[in-house]
Amino acid sequence: MAAPNVQRGHRAPPAGLVRLAFVSLLPLAACQLFDSPAPLFPFCSDPPLVVPDGGPPLGWADVGPIFLTHCAGCHTAGGIAPFPLESPSDVAAEALAVRAAVVTRLMPPWPLAHCCESYLGDPSLSDAQIGEIASWIDQGLPAGVGSVAEATPPPIPGLARVDLTLSMPEPYLPQPQPGSTDELRCFLVDWPVKTTTYVTAFDVRPSAPSEVHHARAFLMPPGAAPPGSSGADGRPGWNCPNGVPGNVGAVGGWRPGALPETLPGGLGYRVDPGSQIVLSMHYRSATGVLVPDQTEMRFTLEPSVAREAQLVFLADPNWLRGGMPIPAGDPDAAFAWETDPTGQSGGKPISVWAANLHMHEHGKKMIVGVRRKDGSLDCIAEAPAWSYEQVGEDYFLATPMQLSPGDKLHIECHFDNSAGKTALNWGNDQEMCIGYVTATW
Numbered sequence: 001m002a003a004p005n006v007q008r009g010h011r012a013p014p015a016g017l018v019r020l021a022f023v024s025l026l027p028l029a030a031c032q033l034f035d036s037p038a039p040l041f042p043f044c045s046d047p048p049l050v051v052p053d054g055g056p057p058l059g060w061a062d063v064g065p066i067f068l069t070h071c072a073g074c075h076t077a078g079g080i081a082p083f084p085l086e087s088p089s090d091v092a093a094e095a096l097a098v099r100a101a102v103v104t105r106l107m108p109p110w111p112l113a114h115c116c117e118s119y120l121g122d123p124s125l126s127d128a129q130i131g132e133i134a135s136w137i138d139q140g141l142p143a144g145v146g147s148v149a150e151a152t153p154p155p156i157p158g159l160a161r162v163d164l165t166l167s168m169p170e171p172y173l174p175q176p177q178p179g180s181t182d183e184l185r186c187f188l189v190d191w192p193v194k195t196t197t198y199v200t201a202f203d204v205r206p207s208a209p210s211e212v213h214h215a216r217a218f219l220m221p222p223g224a225a226p227p228g229s230s231g232a233d234g235r236p237g238w239n240c241p242n243g244v245p246g247n248v249g250a251v252g253g254w255r256p257g258a259l260p261e262t263l264p265g266g267l268g269y270r271v272d273p274g275s276q277i278v279l280s281m282h283y284r285s286a287t288g289v290l291v292p293d294q295t296e297m298r299f300t301l302e303p304s305v306a307r308e309a310q311l312v313f314l315a316d317p318n319w320l321r322g323g324m325p326i327p328a329g330d331p332d333a334a335f336a337w338e339t340d341p342t343g344q345s346g347g348k349p350i351s352v353w354a355a356n357l358h359m360h361e362h363g364k365k366m367i368v369g370v371r372r373k374d375g376s377l378d379c380i381a382e383a384p385a386w387s388y389e390q391v392g393e394d395y396f397l398a399t400p401m402q403l404s405p406g407d408k409l410h411i412e413c414h415f416d417n418s419a420g421k422t423a424l425n426w427g428n429d430q431e432m433c434i435g436y437v438t439a440t441w
């Protein structure tokens, strides 16, 4: 195996260190026919936005709808964001911060690089919308002609058809540790349907949405051991600060302002009788006042689908055995691994529909991509500035990506342990580098 090839645009890791990590993995990895540690990928970077100055005078009638659809899901009275952005006076109170957050693309929060791929449900503003907001603020926030002084965000539509509603077994009062505003808590919910069925659309409705940072539902196949012990600390559920480990599939999730998820392309998640759902909740209190929450999940089900969603799990098996050493003080420990997923599809070509990225607190940046048989590289999902805050979603590509035998899926994680006094490795309370792709074949 060649030494990692540090490519253009990539901040070089200490090469000797990365090489050492890979060399120590080689003897084990060699046994795997399709899998290998891999040279590093280039990360792309979004070009800096050129904000147009001036432009025709705008009013709230022009920019209001942008705030209401892209911001007010979180920035509403009692929402998870620190202040509302629902009226011209709301925006005026935070005008400079709003301009900066929009122009730098800090808001709305979206963790993936746009230079990599386009995704369904990406809430990011277009360059034109960013320009309109910046101009409007630069012009002194004029009310404009025919402006709407106050407005409420458009209601979020529900699922077109609800076939099954499940909720948390009982209401739960979040209890962040002293000194923290956050709690990550998981709950087990039995799947009651007695025949095999397919989930084609999914919606989550927290009963206390203002304190839910995000929620994810994972599918546990029949007979799988639950990843936590409900009620062991005398309260419903269990603490799951590092999510839901293991090779389980996500059914879907929710974040403030999110629409219900409808799977594209006739896709469905197969659910067998006896399955269970692990509902992973991230509670956050901006104000310190918390009320009980009993989140509800709604499903659209079909007896059969055109395409059954499959999961391809991406992580070097050697990492799980302690083969992911992250030295103390290292600002950029990088690990990469590749697999030909047609090993899993019996040699059939594969369509990649979605990707999911997972690291912990020391994650710095991460990429899932494809190294084609001819050596060319395709990006599927890139988190250029990892934030543990935003983990968990399946990012659906606007257009599924096709893979043929010989093409390899690439996963690569970079960790920053520069402030760390101890070395890290793979572990629930240490670090992880996991990707999933949702695929069909």
Ligand code: HEC
Pocket (backbone or CB within 6 Å): 066, 067, 070, 071, 072, 073, 074, 075, 080, 081, 082, 085, 094, 097, 098, 099, 101, 102, 107, 108, 109, 123, 125, 255, 256, 257
């Ligand atoms: C998914 C929820 C969400 C959406 C959507 C969202 N925000 Fe935020 N926003 C937050 C949260 C949470 C914070 C506070 C924590 C932080 O800074 O990340 C925040 C903070 C901010 C801040 C303060 C940033 C700073 O300087 O610290 C500004 C300004 C802001 N948002 C503007 C916007 C605008 C404008 C939009 C729409 C274009 C938007 N936000 C959409 C959740 C959201």
